Amino acid sequence: MLLGLSAGLLSPQATGQSDPPASTPAKAAANAAQSAVRFPLASDQADQRSVFTAQLLALALQLAGWQQPVRHIGGVNQARALVDLQQGALDVAVASDQEALPDNLLQVPFPVRQGLLGFRLLVTTPERVARLQETASLEQLRRNFTLGYGQDWRDLPRLQRLGFRIVTASTYRGMFAMLQAGRFDYLSRGVSEVLAELNNRELNPQARLVSVPGLALRYPLDDFFVVRPDGAHLRQAIVSGLQTAIADGSYWRLFDAHYAQALRFARLERRRMWHLTGYGHNPMIEQAQARLLKRWRTMKG
Structure with missing residues (x-):
């Protein structure tokens, strides 16, 4: 597959996490009663950066057969979102620095924009x-x-x-x-x-x-979905939905709708590309970036 999306990529081991414990019946009931999956958006209408991730989350959950809709919570910055996840005020957010995340948050090992x-x-x-x-x-x-x-x-x-x-x-x-x-x-x-x-x-x-x-x-930077500590079933639904989106092409259709014009504008092949050595290594993102460039060259050629 173009992304190289495999069981190994979308696995707990890819983020250094062990499988989260299964939800207790009480937690499962609480999850089922949840009216919507709460996901943060910027309060500033000029900030459109989370539109793609919100649409991708909705797509993944739809493909996984998740019944509850996504509800957007405004006015939450990156730092606050992680606190709200831990406190149960949010269900899913995105974060760009996997290494610095609290250990109890459940990560989805999938760079949402392929680096x-x-x-x-x-x-x-x-x-x-x-x-x-x-x-x-x-x-x-x-x-x-x-x-x-x-x-x-x-x-x-x-x-x-x-x-x-x-x-x-x-x-x-x-x-x-x-x-x-x-x-x-x-x-x-x-x-x-x-x-x-x-x-x-x-x-x-x-x-x-x-x-x-x-x-x-x-440098190796991208966002990842992060789920609240007791959201194991929700995390698995996101994983399953992303796997389906890659397999049926709907991920790339959404990606191209948002970013094909930006890639044409950037003309990365005509730029001096300075790598930030010392930023850190993330093989998952680095491999996704290499595949993304290869895919774009193939589409252009």
Whole structure:
């Protein structure tokens, strides 16, 4: 299969977890009584990053025959979502840093965008494009320019350890306003994000923000579904549904509907691709990224 989706990939061993204990009858009854699967969405209408994951979750549960619908809970940031999962206020969320997750949360070992989030384009203002485009090395980028980043993004400490000069933003929308105000030099945005953000007039009102031609970063980053501690049956339904979605092609139809245009825009094959050595290794994401690039080349060719 294109993804290499196998029993080994979607298995507890792939995340270093053991099989969760079976639900007790009381928990099973509580799960059955749950009116909907609660999944967080951003409160800011300009933030469309979770639309794909929400649709993929709904698709997986539908294919698995799960009866309850997905109910979207607004205004929950990444850090809060993990707390709410542990406290039972959410049923499913997404997280990008598997290693830093609480041990009792149940992970679904499936990079939801096939590592596309880890292919990063630089977004800046027109007056900074030339200097960034002329940057000769990753070391120069880290030393000579400041990167804007969300203060609650889970891989922020990793990028700081790698030597990036970072200015943090407290809100998603505010991050773009800070870039336009000159508070930092550039943003690093995933291929899965950047085109929609540049075309969004709430984030880019004067269409001044642009992608720096010819440059890209690459590291193993993607989101994974994470389920509340007592949600073993729900986790298994998501696993089963994702397996079916890969097998019947519905996963890739949804993926292409969201990201084929973004991949055409990115033209990754024409960019200098700087790998962030030291970011960490995630073989599951790295293999998915390699397969994704191969699939895209095949589709283009």
